[in-house]
Amino acid sequence: MPRALAVIGLSLSAALVSFASPASADDATPGIATEKPAEGPSVKVDEGYMVPYTFRVPGTDEEVEMIPVPGGEFMFGSPEDEADRRDDEGPQIKVSVDPMWVAKTEVTWGLYQEYMDLYGIFKEFESSGIRVVNDDNKVDAITAPTELYDPTFTYEYGEDEDQPAVTMTQYSAQQFTKWLSLVSGQQYRLPTEAEWEYAARGGTTTAYSWGDSADEIDDYAWYFDNADDGQVAVASKKPNPFGLYDVHGNVGEWTVNQYTEDGYVDFADKQGINATDLVKWPEVPSPCVVRGGTWESDAEDLRSAARMASDDEEWKSEDPNFPRSPWWHTSDPSRGVGFRIFRSYKPLPKETITKFWEAQAEDTVLDVESRMDGGRGGMGVIDKELPKAIEAIKK
Template sequence: MKKITFYSILLVSILALFAFNDRNPNSDFVMIEGGTFKMGSKASDRAADVDEQKEHEVKLNSFMISKFEVTVWEWKEFIKANKMKMPEKPKWGWQDNYPINGITWNEAIAYCNWLSKKEKLQPVYSKKGPNIVCNFKANGYRLPTEAEWEYAAKGGSLSKSFRYSGSDNLDDIAWYKGNSNGTPHTIGTKLPNELGIYDMSGNVWEWCWDWYNKDFYKLEKNDNPRGPEMGNRRSVRGGSWDSQPNYARPANRISTEPNKTHEFYGFRIAKSIAK
């Protein structure tokens, strides 16, 4: 009887191990139900910067977005597989559960394609001459568009119209200049927003797909907008551990050339949902 019990326990343990190693990669994603929302800043918001779009209505299809920012550990797996080097080591050292930082837009795109191939999905990005093309119909991983990012940060269809992503009290949901002690922190250690997404305000700035143009919203169709066709700088969202509260508002935006970075730049990934 004892032998049967022992082997039964052993078998259960082995099966549990396989189940863990074969986990569903979508378990770290949130499905965002499509809908219509007000993107940009209200005219009455005195904190709005000149970079920010004025409030306008945008319609989005459903999509998936990661609960967490891409971590140092996940980035290490990527560079190991591709025989690359880590970015310059930050003063706090590389902590595996911290969000990766010091990443260019081009590197974030490369990570998305690598992860897609690793999980036997169709890569989203390809080159057309000197330009990167995004196939939004592909089932692989990609960066969110600015509209998707802002919709998710504002809580999607569950939005309670908080000032920041998940609360009117920034200390509840973000690592920023007022509480970070000069470093990023382990992902998911502040409260999530209405959709269960963490760190969309603070911790690291997050790259988005779109070329930056502060006035393009005046021309674009408001049905799943994906930004200008061309540009010089890509949009970045969310604020960081080194940001003042104003930058942690979901409508706030900055931009940087895609081959450049700063120590507070990271990203999270998204995924299209087939119709």
């Protein structure tokens, strides 16, 4: 198809154990094994062991590898004496983190294209009166990204299946995770800032997941000094201690948080807060938080605590639409921005997971509604029957 924390019970080997292995439980709980695997990472939980698993996205040939990450506590943000620290990285907050699975790599073009293709499919459903979206089922509907205004910009550095997808907005990434969740039956989502940093640190307390010095950066990351041709295929450098690739560099990764210039001042009196609750939900479309640094970033911007603020005015400066696209950015540095999916060990309550899947900023909601009312967007209901419906219209 085209296109330092002590961690109990976790081997830091990056070796994978397929969900299809005999040690796995039933298909309703992917990533849970009844017995501890002989090798590879695992996390002890009530049902047995969280283990790595690979799932194929229903209706596609695309697969996603998920890695178990243990729960624990860590200091969110950077200490005041960390080299190259910025004011927006503190004050440090003691945060508790629940066990979770994290995608081994960022979402690639191969998979993101399947989501992009839904735009044409939804339009065909609409014109044929199939799977009509109404007030009763709209809660399970998503919008699909419109066709790219200028593909030559987005794809200038490639659109290979194994390259991370880029230039999507935070909202579009959220809707992607809703699609993936409802079609698969599992809760996938973007992370909070704290969850992202915990996963990226891999149990370390140093500036980078490999240490405080950038001397080894070429072994782990694509950044300004070694990636002058855009994003590179995922997993082509060393992983962090949890077995996650490209958490430093290649492309930055969306979180659900609104960016705050004063860092975490609002949470300073909430020491011990859970990472899933440490969220400043967006009240405006931008600035929101991107983490990890990009192929255009300097080494210090790849530190585990470094933050990047989105800027719709700059990142959509070439967009001729009004309102500007809720799904795409058109200008640099957005070609260095993608995302990675997370899944909590225990499913989140409906009212909580909905916040992760849907736009929270009123302006974004209004922009989407305007585009849909004008026939310039595609919306469709997502469920486990969607692949069959798509197959039927292709015959």
